[in-house]
Amino acid sequence: MLKEESISIYNALMVRNFDITLIRTFTAVADQGSMTIAANMLHLTQGAVSQQIKRLEDMLGCALFERDKRGLRLTDAGERLLGNARRLLLLNDDIWADMTELTIQGxxxxxxxxxxxxxxxxxxxxxxxxxxxxxxxxxxxxxxxxxxxxxxxxxxxxxxxxxxxxxxxxxxxxxxxxxxxxxxxxxxxxxxxxxxxxxxxxxxxxxxxxxxxxxxxxxxxxxxxxxxxxxxxxxxxxxxxxxxxxxxxxxxxxxxxxxxxxxxxxxxxxxxxxxxxxxxxxxxxxxxxxxxxxxxxxxxxxxx
Missing domain, CATH: 3.40.190.290 (D-Maltodextrin-Binding Protein; domain 2)
Incomplete structure (x- = not known):
């Protein structure tokens, strides 16, 4: 196999790995219906939140939000992602807590x-x-x-x-x-x-x-x-x-x-x-x- 082909396959596989930060930002925006409010909760700028949502949409090749008179709402693709995104975050946080927590008392x-x-x-x-x-x-x-x-x-x-x-x-x-x-x-x-x-x-x-x-x-x-x-x-x-x-x-x-x-x-x-x-x-x-x-x-x- 050519070196260039190996690199191409590797890059394609890497794209399939979700960035937990992007998933966490996505769920915050979905819950609040506002990038501004989500940014305040995550201690980020509104621009940073917008860029993270754009990165996630580019990775998945679809729009996750659309805007109406009441603010942001999930697209059909966004609705499909949200439930799985929550499960992914819960599993991530449970694994992290299980591997890092010390015995706490007092x-x-x-x-x-x-x-x-x-x-x-x-x-x-x-x-x-x-x-x-x-x-x-x-x-x-x-x-x-x-x-x-x-x-x-x-x-x-x-x-x-x-x-x-x-x-x-x-x-x-x-x-x-x-x-x-x-x-x-x-x-x-x-x-x-x-x-x-x-x-x-x-x-x-x-x-x-x-x-x-x-x-x-x-x-x-x-x-x-x-x-x-x-x-x-x-x-x-x-x-x-x-x-x-x-x-x-x-x-x-x-x-x-x-x-x-x-x-x-x-x-x-x-x-x-x-x-x-x-x-x-x-x-x-x-x-x-x-x-x-x-x-x-x-x-x-x-x-x-």
Whole structure:
């Protein structure tokens, strides 16, 4: 066989090897429907993300995304790739963890807002506990501003918080709509002044919600602010008030209210991961990895 033929065959075989970085970028863009948001999550420039998607499309010889009025959406080829891409990433990350992880023990203190403890972080904490049974996990629940203050003081080892998109130095794990929430077929949103139930006066959404109402010329009154999400949920469920939550955290038995109901549009928020400025413990770094992987995977969302 000629040397040139051998090189040609070798190059053809090399093209069949996926670059995990390109696959990870592809899934981030597919999940977010935006190269800009994916770039922020991956700590890349929008141009770098665009180039990586182009490289992957060139490798496969097909377009993976197309643009419509709502942003980027997957082509038929992109839909076919996405499921396999997720499986490839999971296998890659599992192999890496299995081959590199050390025995971790000790304790780790995680700060989480009340509304993210359940469906959002429960599966992540379960997988971490199963993988590292020698680590004792402590949860500290408070509002996002309070958790950032606790991290600064060193009373917690890491935290997941809700912050207005683009206004944080934390690691962006997910970007979501902040939405109005009311009782099924309720009428609270029609009342003047608008009755609002917030979990606490330090709630991360509070200033954004009140600013939106002020800009819209809408009067309001607070019904409940006492740091208890169950009580907030109860006031909304019984149609005593409305509230504002991230779309993915809205319970199925409550309604997401739209601007058609006369309520002002709310800003986009990010779920961000924060580690201490100094050295984090091995158990905190490993928990951060689990959180990162868990929240960057697609979750059941109430967003349409």
């Amino acid at each position: 304790s780790v203190r995680l700060g989480v807002p009340y509304d993210l403890v359940g469906a959002t972080l429960a599966p992540v904490l379960k997988s971490y506990a199963e993988r590292h049974p020698q680590v004792e996990i402590s949860l500290v629940c408070a509002s996002s501003p309070e958790l950032l203050a606790e991290l600064e003081k060193g009373t917690i080892d890491l935290c997941v918080v809700e912050e207005q998109f683009g206004a944080s130095r934390g690691e962006c794990l997910s970007v979501e709509r902040l939405v109005w929430v009311g009782a099924k077929a309720g009428n609270a949103y029609r009342k003047v002044p608008l009755p609002i139930s917030m979990v606490a006066d330090t709630c991360a959404f509070r200033s954004s919600v009140f600013a939106a109402l002020s800009n819209d010329g809408r009067r309001w009154r607070t019904v409940f602010e006492n740091g208890n999400i169950e009580a907030t949920t109860a006031t909304v469920r019984t149609d005593l008030a409305v509230t504002a939550w991230l779309a993915s955290t809205v319970p199925a038995d409550l309604d997401i209210l739209s601007v058609e109901e006369g309520l002002p549009e709310l800003p986009v928020f990010a779920i961000n991961l924060h580690l201490p400025k100094g050295d984090a413990t091995p158990q905190a770094l490993e928990l951060a990895r689990h959180i990162r992987e868990g929240l960057m995977r697609p979750r059941q969302s109430a967003a349409a």
